[in-house]
Amino acid sequence: MRPGGECLLQDYSYQYGRGESRFEETKVKNPKKDVGPHVLLYSDRCIMCTRCVRFTREVSGTAELYVDGRGNKNEIDVFPGVALDNPLASNVIDLCPVGALLDKDFLFAQRVWFLKQTPSIDGITASGDNIWIEHNQGNVYRVKPRTNAAINKWWISDEVRYGWKHIHADNRLRSPMRRQHGALIEDDYKRAYEDAIAGLKKAAAAGKRLALLVSPNLTCEEAYALGTLVKLIDPQAIFGLGPVPFEGRDQVFPPGTPEDSPKAFKVYAEKAPNARGVQRVLGAIGGMVLDAQAFFARTREQDIGAIVATGNYRADWATPEVLAAIQRSAGRFVVLIDTHGTALVDHADVVIPGASWAEKAGTFESARRTLQSFEQAIPVIELAKTEGQIALDLIAEFHGTPGMAEHRASVVIVDEQPGQVPAAVEVVAPRTRLFNAADIRAEMAERYPGLGAFATDVQAPVVEPGHVERVEMVEL
Ligand code: SF4
Known part of the structure; x- marks a missing residue:
């Protein structure tokens, strides 16, 4: 779970950590950055794991993100004049372990602990990508990838992630x-x-x-x-x-x-x-x-x-x-x-x-x-x-x-x-x-x-809602 209920690191800290911090030096305050059409970066949450940088280099192949600076001055950033804007860009939101990369579309939309997850399939394109539909009280709030190594691995395209808005469009037909x-x-x-x-x-x-x-x-x-x-x-x-x-x-x-x-x-x-x-x-x-x-x-x-x-x-x-x-x-x-x-x-x-x-x-x-x-x-x-x-x-x-x-x-x-x-x-x-x-x-x-x-031959969803799969070491 990162901040706002969705930070894995915060969860581990509550489970195994000390009650108080041992850090005595002055904390570095980093800015919030608008890095792309769908993604905000809250730099002071970042633990510099560089997963997001690796994603843009090794999965999307677009390399918009990099590590700027050295030592305690280093920060994740986009190259000057280049936005994090590729068809797979928003997957970095899911793989950031501390919620430093935030989904503009979902920001402040709903408390994550109210969301229910339903296993579904991409209903936007012909990909058959496996997804979770996250919803509450009859409204869809977001769509996330559901792991299927044979089909979409851990990812979905931004089109599949954000393409569901027509479900709640004003021009829906509601009566015969x-x-x-x-x-x-x-x-x-x-x-x-x-x-x-x-x-x-x-x-x-x-x-x-x-x-x-x-x-x-x-x-x-x-x-x-x-x-x-x-x-x-x-x-x-x-x-x-x-x-x-x-x-x-x-x-x-x-x-x-x-x-x-x-x-x-x-x-x-x-x-x-x-x-x-x-x-x-x-x-x-x-x-x-x-x-x-x-x-x-x-x-x-x-x-x-x-x-x-x-x-x-x-x-x-x-x-x-x-x-x-x-x-x-x-x-x-x-x-x-x-x-x-x-x-x-x-x-x-x-x-x-x-x-x-x-x-x-x-x-x-x-x-x-x-x-x-x-x-x-x-x-x-x-x-x-x-x-x-x-x-x-x-x-x-x-x-x-x-x-x-x-x-x-x-x-x-x-x-x-x-x-x-x-x-x-x-x-x-x-x-x-x-x-x-x-x-x-x-x-x-x-x-x-x-x-x-x-x-x-029909493959039914096999992952239980809320289940976190065993983390595998994989060659990207
Ligand atoms: S994935 Fe998140 S924590 Fe890791 S480097 Fe990127 S922004 Fe920082």
Whole structure:
């Protein structure tokens, strides 16, 4: 634990140290320094272990940090005119043993002893990097690396560390909406589900095709549940994978290191966590899976009677191309399941609010082809539901299964503990069966031989929360 509850040295001192200091000389007072966009250096806490300097030389390969001065005058600093600003820079915060390097984003945001840790997987890029989501009372406060020697070692990129802010964005969709007399109105789940199933059934009854677009940000289990729903209504439904965002090129650190070197750390240009998983699952249950371009071209054909589209993107994905393809009209019904309000909302007949990856459990297949499961960190925001739960609810609605007709929200207390005021969150009840990712994985493997890997190959998080792994001597 360093200062503010997170200094390993302070902990050892309390456990084994003397009650009073033997130091009689005048203490050196060093300044606080702003060393980069995300990192502050409180120099007078520094014990000159030089871990941070080694990191920038041996892991990121960018060498922004150095030791300035000699003897009791030495200090960690950045080279003049050079900021600690590289895609891996904030890892120095985690490896500093005394909290001298501080995360500007987390500074004074929350008492660390209130934080709960949930093991998760990078939900921002295709890396499959192992992370802890640290949260309290329904809010995420920070993301840190979780050790996995075979995947991300001890590190994550700054993009993964700080890329979660969309979870609490103001434009999150928080309530179902349905179209009444031409206008979209907020309504309850009962009517939204009734309208959605009626519209999809009507399109199928008219001999038209249903088209399902599954976002690469959804889990494998959710792709399965949505694919099952749509196939139930139209066995010849068309499946597509949502647009997969890319930014620049893959980067390997330290620069120039071969990708397969044990020293290499890769930052992926692909900015979606589960394109391969969605493709694998939809392919097993529905045959051909169109990429986004082909899907959008296909939706322009007259035989498409209804579209079920899922978003869950960090950034606005309603490009002119998407808006042109996902269009409601007299002859076409559109159900949109999304997390954030975009121009697409105005193109839908029914809108159902979905959940970010921190609000659900599931499995992602990374660009490394590893299947890794993760756990739900925080409750789903207000009246939203996970896309998997929405699919199960709609399946129950299709079958007319008796259930909780009103789908009422109940208020539950989360993270009640000494020293803080209890927080209340609203949770909406499932229509009938609760979506459980582990049960869905077992069902997938049983029903489809091509999905057998979900019973045998999914790697579950193995580290207990709060556990500090044995410190190994490693060659960096
Ligand atoms: S890691 Fe922390 S304690 Fe070690 S040299 Fe860097 S700033 Fe100082």
